[in-house]
Amino acid sequence: MSTEHDWITTPVTADLLRGHLDLERTAHGLLPHRLPAWARRQIPDDRLAVAEAQPSGVRLAFRTRATVVELDALPTRRAYQGFPPPADGVYDLLVDGRLTAQATVPGGNVRTVTDMVSQTSELSEGPAGTARFAGLPAGDKHVEIWLPHTEITELIALRTDAPVEPARDSGHRVWLHHGSSISHGSNAVHPSAIWPALAAARGGVDLVNLGFGGSALLDPFTARAMRDTPADLISLKIGINVVNGDTMRLRAFTPAVHGFLDTIREGRPTTPLLVVSPLLCPVQEDTPGPLAPDFADGTLRFKATGDPAERAAGRLTLTIIRDALAAIVEQRAADDPHLHHLDGRDLYGESDHAEFPLPDAIHPGPEGHRRIAENFARLAFADNGPFSTGTC
Template sequence: MSTEPDWITTPVTADLLRGFLDVEETAHGLLPHRLPAWARRQIPDDRLAQAEAQPSGVRLAFRTRATTVELDALPTKRVYQGFPAPADGVYDLMADGRLTAQATVPGGNVYTVTDMVTQSAELTEGPAGTARFTGLPAGDKDVEIWLPHTEITELRALRTDAPVERARDRGRRVWMHHGSSISHGSNATHPTATWPALAAAEGQVELVNLGFGGSALLDPFTARAMRDAPADLISVKIGINIVNADAMRLRAFTPAVHGFLDTLREGHPSTPLLVVSALLCPVQEDTPGPLAPDFDGGTLRFRATGDPAERAAGRLALGVVRAELARIVARRAAEDPHLHYLDGRELYGEREYAQFPLPDEVHPDPAGHRRIAENFGRLVFGPGGPFAAAPPVTDASRSASGCGTVE
C-alpha cells in the first residue's frame, strides 16, 4: 500500500516569496532575481549576472499545518574547472522561526568557470529535482524555505500534505543590505547561516540581501534599484571589491560614493542608512589590487598584486578606503542625522582574525560569519545602535521585504 500523502499543489507565485526585487517567469516556473530586469540589462559582466540570480536571502513564506513539504526546483550550480565540485546547495526550512529541516536538490545545470581570471564559463544543462522535507511539527505554523544562497534556483512546484495560506504579516521592519561576496554568503554552509541572515534573525527584521559576490562596485543601477525598493533600514558595505578589482582611484572613488548615497537618499530621504567599510583583510590593508588567485600548495588563496607605494598617487588599499569613507560620512552626517558609519574592523578585526583566520585570505569561515553577525547585532541592532529604534510599522514592513515585479 502506498504511503504517499494526498498532495496539494500550490502554484509558486511572487506573493509566496520574500527577499527579492524581481521574478522572471520561465517556460517551466519562476526564477527569483535580486536586481530588477531594467538593471540586469545594464550589467556589464557575467559575474554579477550570475551573482544577482543566486537567491541569497530569498525564501518562500507561507502558513500551513503540513508535516511533509516538497519543492521542485532546477538549480544551476557554479563550479571551477580543476577543482572538486562543491556540495549541493542547501534548502533551509524554518518553522516558526526555528531551523527544522534541510534538503538538497542533486543534479541540475552546471555552470563551469574555465578561467578564474577572465571568468569564461560553459553551461551544461541538467534535470530538475525535488527538495523534500518530512516530519515537520504538527499544527499550524509559519514556514519559510530559504533557497540555496549560491545556486541559481528556478522554482517549479510546491506540494504539501495540507493546505497552504499566505504568510501572516509579522510587522517587522525591512532591512536592505548591499555588499560583497561575504555579504552574499561565501563559505557559509547553508542559507540561514550567512552573516546577514543571522543578523536579521537577531534584529528581528525582514532581510533583503543585495550582497553580490565580487560585485559591490558602486554600480549606479544597484543604487537606483535600492532607491526604488521599499526599506525601513539600509546598509551598504563598501570597499573590498573596489580594491581587489583595482576598479578606481581615489579621485573617482569619492564622487562615486557621494553619487551612490545621493541616489539612495532620493528614494529614502530619512531612512536610517549605515555605511560599513571593509572587514579586516590583511593582504589588502596596505597593498592595492588587483587580487589574484594563488594555487601554491594546491589550496586556493588570494594575494594582492599592487604596489603599496602607489597609494600616494591615489591607488586604493583598504586603509585608504576606510579613511575616505569615514571622512565622507562625517561631512554628510552634519546635514543628514540618519546617516551612520561603522568601521568594518569592528565586525571582523584583529581579534576575530586570530580566532577565525580567513581560509583563503579574503573570506571568513562559518564561525567567522557567526561572529560578524553577533558583532553586527550588538553594534547596529543593539541598544544605542543606528538600527535599534523601532519606528512605526510602514508600508515597506507590511509588504514583508518588497515583492518586486514579474518580468
C-alpha cells in the same frame, strides 16, 4: 515523489516569496532575481549577472499544517575547471523561526568557469529535482524555505500534505543590505547562516540581501534599485571589491560614494542608512589589488598583486578606503542626521581574525559569519545603535 499522502500542489507565486526584487517566468518555473529587469539590462559582466540571480536571502514563507513539504526546483551551479564539482546547494526549512530541516536538490545545470579572470564559462544542462522535508511538527505553523545562496534556483512546484497559504505580514521592519561576497554568503555552509541572515534574526527584521559576490562596485543601477525598494533600514558594506578588482582610484571613489548615497537619498531621504567600511583582510590592508588566485599550498587562496608604493598616486587599499568612507560620512552627517558609519573592523578585526582566520585569505568561514552577525546585531540593533527601534 512519495505517494503516501494526498498531495496538494500550490503554484509558487510572488505572494509566497520574500527577499527578492523581481521574478522571471522561465520555461521551467519562476526564477527569483535580486535586481529588477531594467537594472539587469545594464549589468556589464557575467559575474554580477550570476550573483544577482543566486537567491541569497530569498525564501518561501507560508503557513500550513503540513508535516511533509516538497519543492521541485532546477538549480544551476557554478563550477571551476580543474576543481572538484560543487556540492549541492542547501535548502533550509525553518518552522516559526527555528531551523528544523535541510535538503538538497540533485541534478540540475552546471556552469563551469574555464577562465577565472575573464569568467568565461560553459553550460551543461541537467534535470530538475526535489527538496523533500518530512516529519515536520504537527499543527499550524509559519514555514520558511531559504533557497541556496550559492546556486541559481528556478522554482517549479510546491507540494504539501495540507493546504498552504501565504504568510501574514510579520510587521517587522525591512532591512535592505548591499555588500560584497561576504554579504552574499561566501564560505557559509547553508543559506540561513550567512551573516546578514543571522543578524536579521537577532535584530527581528526582514532581510532583503543585495550582497553580490565580487560586485559591490558602486554601480549606479544598484543605487537606483535600492532607492526604489521599500525599506525601513538600509546598510552599505562597500570598498573591498573596489580594491580587489582594482577598479578605481581615490579620485573616482570619493565622488562615486557620494553619488551612490545621493541616489538612495532621492527616494529614502530619512531612512536610517549605515555605511560599513571593509572588514579586516590582511592581504589587502596596505597592498592594492587586483587580487589573484594563489595555489602555493595546494588550496585556493588569494593574494593582492599591486604595488604599495603606488598608494601615493591614488591606488586604493582597505586602509585608504576606510579613511575615505569615514570622512565622507562625517562630511554628510551635518546635513543628514540619519546617516551613520561603522568601521568594518568592529565586525571582524584583529582579535576575530586570530580566533577565526580567513580560510582563503579573503572570506570568513562559518564561525566568522556568526561572529560578524553577533557584532553587527550588538552594534546596529542595540538601543543606542543606528538601527534601534527608536530610529524609525
